[in-house]
Amino acid sequence: MKTFEIVVKTLFGLEEVLIAELKALGITEVEKLSRAVRFVGTQELLYKCNLHLRTALKVLKPIASFIANNENVLYKEVQKINWSDYFSFKQTFAIEATTKGEIFTHSKYVALKTKDAIADQFRAQKGIRPSVDTENPDLCIDVFINRNECIISLNSSGVHLGKRGYRATQILAPMSENLAAGLVLLSKWDTQSDFYDPLCGSGTIAIEAALIAKNMAPGINRTFNFEKWVDFDKVTWNNIKKQAVENQRKFEHTIYCHDIDANAVEISEKNAVLAQTDDIMDIEKQDFFDSQLQLSNATIIMNPPYGERLNKEEDMVALYKKIGDKLKQSFNNNNAWILSGNMEAIKFVGLKPSQKINLFNGPIECKYHKFELYKGKKN
Numbered sequence: 056m057k058t059f060e061i062v063v064k065t066l067f068g069l070e071e072v073l074i075a076e077l078k079a080l081g082i083t084e085v086e087k088l089s090r091a092v093r094f095v096g097t098q099e100l101l102y103k104c105n106l107h108l109r110t111a112l113k114v115l116k117p118i119a120s121f122i123a124n125n126e127n128v129l130y131k132e133v134q135k136i137n138w139s140d141y142f143s144f145k146q147t148f149a150i151e152a153t154t155k156g157e158i159f160t161h162s163k164y165v166a167l168k169t170k171d172a173i174a175d176q177f178r179a180q181k182g183i184r185p186s187v188d189t190e191n192p193d194l195c196i197d198v199f200i201n202r203n204e205c206i207i208s209l210n211s212s213g214v215h216l217g218k219r220g221y222r223a224t225q226i227l228a229p230m231s232e233n234l235a236a237g238l239v240l241l242s243k244w245d246t247q248s249d250f251y252d253p254l255c256g257s258g259t260i261a262i263e264a265a266l267i268a269k270n271m272a273p274g275i276n277r278t279f280n281f282e283k284w285v286d287f288d289k290v291t292w293n294n295i296k297k298q299a300v301e302n303q304r305k306f307e308h309t310i311y312c313h314d315i316d317a318n319a320v321e322i323s324e325k326n327a328v329l330a331q332t333d334d335i336m337d338i339e340k341q342d343f344f345d346s347q348l349q350l351s352n353a354t355i356i357m358n359p360p361y362g363e364r365l366n367k368e369e370d371m372v373a374l375y376k377k378i379g380d381k382l383k384q385s386f387n388n389n390n391a392w393i394l395s396g397n398m399e400a401i402k403f404v405g406l407k408p409s410q411k412i413n414l415f416n417g418p419i420e421c422k423y424h425k426f427e428l429y430k431g432k433k434n
């Protein structure tokens with residue numbers, strides 16, 4: 056079977072988790088990059104990556120790489136690619152460009168130059184040019200420039216992989232699905248015990264935990280850009296999806312998804328129904344500090360408010376102190392993880408973290424701390 060290079064993009068700090076996910080798909084030789092990984096694979100593997108990887112943002116198939124020190128060279132190099140091999144003038148396309156370094160400083164301009172090079176090639180060859188469609192293109196083209204090193208790839212995912220299709224309503228800044236899945240995978244929760252997010256917001260962390268618990272492929276309810284490629288192999292794709300559905304499993308425990316805010320609880324419920332995970336979830340309006348939940352050997356993950364919008368540092372310190380006290384009083388014999396972008400407040404949890412991981416929640420730098428709440432020997 057034909058092999059080619061595949062690059063998978065992820066979030067800062069999740070590269071190792073992504074490598075572990077790839078291992079589970081049978082890929083052992085992976086090169087770790089910054090916010091990405093690279094390996095060699097087949098078309099079948101490219102499809103599987105899109106369907107199964109929880110921490111991936113997009114799966115790219117590089118088709119050209121070159122050095123460009125200005126936009127004219129970029130234009131000429133892009134024109135060297137025979138674009139009719141990848142799509143027809145009757146189809147639409149879109150360019151997403153990312154630039155680093157001081158040579159190309161405007162990613163939008165790079166995208167425009169690349170678009171012109173492609174459209175001009177079609178016009179010269181066929182007398183007509185394909186249209187750009189940024190909403191629902193037939194071909195998604197990715198341009199990555201680091202200083203003068205340019206990589207042109209086909210983006211096989213299309214809309215980024217965090218969009219699983221289960222968000223009923225957008226609330227203010229929910230966590231990305233990729234990060235939420237990353238938090239659960241970093242916790243090494245083995246799905247053989249209960250899971251609890253006491254400050255669930257729109258339920259993202261708990262829903263991702265539920266998808267993992269049921270071994271549901273995160274992409275099972277969405278489409279991908281490779282389905283529009285000229286070489287799309289429908290039979291292979293249908294087999295991969297069929298296999299994924301057959302591999303779903305029963306979960307014998309409970310995923311508790313609680314929040315003090317009735318609106319957040321309502322959104323979590325709707326999202327869980329869309330994600331088809333509501334059957335294993337307990338979604339309730341509950342103040343964490345009044346929680347009577349009795350858990351043992353469970354994994355608790357929470358993402359408390361950071362207080363970044365209003366300057367209420369004292370309130371934040373008090374909140375984190377209270378969270379630490381509640382964990383100590385009521386949740387002995389469990390592991391708790393806290394993700395916070397409030398570097399000061401997290402110190403006031405008052406428990407010694409056994410692990411500290413640096414992550415980003417969107418643009419906000421965060422700490423992800425593990426607290427082992429075991430008295431005496433852990434069983």
Ligand SMILES: C[S@@+](CC[C@H](N)C(=O)[O-])C[C@H]1O[C@@H](n2cnc3c(N)ncnc32)[C@H](O)[C@@H]1O
Nearest residue numbers: 229230254255256257259314315316342343358
């Ligand atoms: C940063 S948000 C969580 C966002 C969530 N991870 C998501 O993806 O949507 C923090 C949440 O903590 C909740 N919260 C604050 N104090 C609480 C308390 N005492 N008990 C339960 N939930 C609380 C808020 O209502 C809010 O939804």
